[in-house]
Amino acid sequence: MLGACSSMSLLLVAIAFLYLAHRLTPKRKICGGTCSSAAAPLPPGPSPWPVVGNLPEMMLHKPAYRWIHLMMKEMGTDIACFRLGGIHVIPITCLEIAREVLTRQDANFVSRPLSFASGAISYGYKDAVLLPFGDQWKKMRRVLTSEIVCPSRHKWFHDKRADEADNFARYVYALTLSSTSGANVDVRHVSRHYCGNVIRRLVFGKRYFGEPQPDGGPGQLEVEHVDATFTSLGLLFSFCVSDYLPWLLGLDLDGHEKKVKQANATMSRLHDTVIDERWRQRKGGERREELQDQDFLDVLITLNDGDGNRLLTIEEVKAVCKDITLAAVDNPSNAVEWALAEMVNNPELLNKAMEEIDRVVGRERLLQESDIPQLTYAKACIREAFRLHPVAFFNLPHVATTDTTVIGYRVPKGSHVILSRTGLGRNPTIWDEPLRFKPERHMGDDIYVTLTESKLRFISFSTGRCGCMAASLGTAMSVMLFGRLL
Template sequence: MGLLPVLAFIVLMFRPKSKIISSALPPGPALCWPLVGNLPEMMLNKPAFRWIHLMMKEMGTDIAGIRLGGVLVVPITCPKIAREVLKKQDANFASRPLTFASSTFSGGYKNAVLSPYGDQWRKMRRVLTSEIICPSRHRWLHDQRAQEADNLTSYVYTLATAPSSAVDVRHVARHYCGNVIRRLVFGRRYFGEPQPDGGPGVMEVEHMDAVFTSLGILYAFCVSDYLPWLRGLDLDGHENIVKKANVTVNRLHDMVIDERWRQWKSGHRGELEDFLDVLITLKDAEGSPLLTIEEVKAQSQDIIFAAVDNPSNAVEWALAEMTNMPEVMRKAVEEIDRVVGRERLVQESDIPHLRYVKACLRETFRLHPVAPFNVPHVALADTNVAGYRVPKGSHVILSRMGLGRNPAIWDEPLRFKPERHINMEANNDVALTENDLRFISFSTGRRGCVAASLGTSMCVMLFGRLLQGFTWSNPAGVAAIDLSESEHDLFLAKPLVLHAKPRLVGHLYASSQS
């Protein structure tokens, strides 16, 4: 009998190690309905993201488990838990949900950002990292970005010197981002006729409206995504919105891509000028085209979707906050005058030296994220997170607003304080990225943003040119800017409209116009 404990000990010591999965799911609503889970509560408490955050606050938890149909949705508001997901267990959370919107916008999962984990994702991710968003390509298209910064300066000058001198900052910011990314992808700012004042035409406005509609509804807690047998009934109108936006985007993109495809295949084009040329001309190991035209279209849309909302939202919110805080505005403008001067315009080469300007943008990403949650991550296998069981197939969503406004991490979390991001050692850079996930500017991990350098350039150039070129103030009769969030998203409730006055010598605006 004395040998049995010894044998049992030997077996336990040398048996294959298996991961022990906790039996407890993350805390969630007390009531969970059969089959539909908490979908009734979600539908009665729109928008869903505000219901989720209020529920977590009332429960006093940084991780929750909400059953929506057959899916466990796991929102997270704690940086430590977020790092456990995207750093320690990144490989297990490398997939994406299969939704009506993501399938539609990705052309049936042919791109990199929205595709579930698998060979297609690996292929398109490799294309992005090695051929599109790499340092050599970033340098290659520098001049195109610089031209769009000049176009921005010229366009705002035209608006600022008009009789009203009122500038819709949201309009300017979104269309600057649209101009930049259309120039990089398609080699052109306009789908239609150029505008004399440098502003967007009808087709460009249509393009940005459809892109922002698409982004706003991409992972919008649609009922049929959790109960697929309801798909086609379109109970909440989600599917119709998705289809209409996608038709608009595809119509505008396809008129460029189809013609360019014909040019390359017929031998009438022989020089690479933009990302579209790169995608079309890629070859595999046997010298055959690497991508089909459907993959080129899906990846082009992927790049455009990823580039426009984050920089434009950050700059609009930053100017709104700083207009109400003249001392912060003064410090940012003084830094630009010190680093750049007033005899030339801000350039990308100045970005490393604009530490306070970048601190203002970091603080905006923290306090005013572009979306409530990061793009969902799907668990590839059962696992434990923060001591709780997270089953295979669960959707883990990191809360951008919960991380950035977490009072356990940030002092006075609802106050705009750029100084919190300044390291007093003068040689230390201030990066817009945030590797510790105390907030999310550009997402991280193997499914994270691969274009942080492009995003940084777009953010700082947009913000820097607006601060350097113009003095901003409230419109007549407005004592302070209303910083209320929209009820349905995290944008300003009303587009930011400010009075702008040119502050540089006239020939700089004239040179940018030329």
């Protein structure tokens, strides 16, 4: 509490100084909503302070996502504009406006913002997900779509995913036998570590960074890895003050920078040991595995350009490995945890899901990925968890690459547009009884249910040019985790 007060005091002193400088310095007139009769107004929002914008209010009313949603509710608007430092942050809670941004004007919102966390995690924007739009973005997205998340590669790694699903079942079963009276299973713990195991196996070809555990569960290094991964995800684009006022970088007024450094250092320490050794082996021609033993890291390291030279630098390889790790661990584990929590409180739904698995899979074998197309109700349960209990309150920001207009409002170039996952998923104009867990709402007349939501009624894997490229992997992990636990 004392630290927060000190940080706020420093910021208020800075505000006072900058306000005086702002008042005493001659400058052109700046308007709030419109700068001329011909210009469209900015979306509605609270009046900003000079220089710092609405940052003082944001810091006083943490968490920021709750304050933003509360302000939008008070203003009665589905699109707003909060000026944080010199950046216009534009949240959206309406389906039609979301479609305008991510479908009709997708090309105008294809970039990502610069931030302390994204720069650190991506090795200075060498990755494919967090970097701004440009030549590097095109190169790395091409690598991911053609070499990593393509259908042929997804099929190629089926056996690795199946092996981890079997290991997960054995581990959970061992936990239930750990005492004579039975044992409680921490769903969050086992779900997150299942996702961590799958990703480590696909990316690095190994379940463990350290010594294997007899029960198939995580060791200390694996716990550190998953914890650091979730910490990093929670800090990405989390309204860090220095992201909007770069001259405050290093003061760490909100403690954000220290946490990012610690989590990123843990991930890098564990990843880089494997990557550096594999890079050295490939360079020396030492590593020559059979095709079926290769992993994502092998694929990335061995890519060549048209002249036969390495396509990727080691920093780019490391950045993409982090991309894949961060992209795949949170959504499946969060959705399954919430789906089970809701269904435990409504045994009728739980029984219905279990009856479907008994009918499709039977009791003589375990659920396999080949069963997923027939598990209509199970997928509807996961979709409903995506809708009602999203893994984050906002999706990753989209940066306007040009001045544009959205439903009559001006969106200046450089604005950060964020779609509210809760605003869309719990919107009463879209959903009947939006706060009730009703898997049946996703079934309708369609025989085949998917976890993707291209209509943007809620956000699962997003859409547009910056949408998730690994929806097939996310679907497989989510349904296998959910079905095996059931």
